[in-house]
Amino acid sequence: MTTTVVSTGSRVAREACLHALKEAASRAVPAADLTGELAAAWWTGTRSVHNLARATGCGPDDVRDALRGAGIEPGPAASTERALRYEPLDAGEVRALAEVVGRIAERPMLATEPEPHALLLWHLHAALLRLATVLDSGEQTERKDTARDLVARLRVALAEAQEIMAGLYDxxxxxxxxxxxxxxxxxxxxxxxxxxxxxxxxxxxxxxxxxxxxxxxxxxxxxxxxxxxxxxxxxxxxxxxxxxxxxxxxxxxxxxxxxxxxxxxxxxxxxx
Structure with a gap:
């Protein structure tokens, strides 16, 4: 069933979206290639074109064009009550995505010492599997245990990503x-x-x-x-x-x- 909700955003989601934009700015990604990221930042509460432009390092006009490409008309007329199409996460779809990621990561993981990229992907695969269990398990104890393991997997994945980043920057x-x-x-x-x-x-x-x-x-x-x-x-x-x-x-x-x-x-x- 498809329902309609209003996206109000949260501080955590808003900060995550802004962080993604700042990371893209460090790679000089043009606004035209950031339509999805800019739309996500907009719908999580960053409704200032000036702030979005500053975060991306792009010009305000380029940001406005990118937002319009996502169906958002920025400016005084933009309604904060605009509804988004919403569907809840489906555990089966998340599990299917995890299986695809697992197949991609499986062969690189056969190395004697898997590289950080392979380890990162493998732990993301495991995290997706645990997210699917949290979504579809009706047993509260299992959901609690799986959620705890989900956090642990993501913590390891983050460490692998940090190792990769450390190797790219002086x-x-x-x-x-x-x-x-x-x-x-x-x-x-x-x-x-x-x-x-x-x-x-x-x-x-x-x-x-x-x-x-x-x-x-x-x-x-x-x-x-x-x-x-x-x-x-x-x-x-x-x-x-x-x-x-x-x-x-x-x-x-x-x-x-x-x-x-x-x-x-x-x-x-x-x-x-």
């Missing part, structure tokens, strides 16, 4: 990206930036040490790149932080910032 480029993303998060999303954190690490031996995760300040050549300091020689802080570590730590800090930003007073979220 240290300076990763540092610059961190600064650009922090500025965009503050300006476009009103999000606070996690400039650092002090962690208490409980060790298996039973006692604790502290670790400080930060980044090089703006005045430094490596501004934006992650640093690690510690209170104990048990933590090796002499080895340089590699690109993979930088991305994983940056993602952890960004996650903390997003969660805490939702608790900030609106005046604290205003960009100046």
């Amino acid at each position: 240290r300076a480029a990763l540092a610059a990206l961190a600064l650009d993303e922090a500025e965009a998060a503050a300006e476009l999303e009103g999000q606070a930036v996690a400039e650092g954190a002090v962690l208490t690490l409980g060790l298996p031996a039973g006692h604790s040490i502290t670790a400080t995760i930060s980044w090089h300040p703006y005045a430094r050549p490596d501004a934006g790149y992650t640093t690690i300091a510690g209170s104990s020689d048990l933590l090796d802080t002499t080895r340089a932080v590699d690109g993979d570590e930088h991305l994983r730590l940056r993602h952890a800090l960004d996650t903390i910032a997003r969660v805490l930003s939702d608790r900030l007073d609106e005046t604290a979220r205003a960009y100046e």
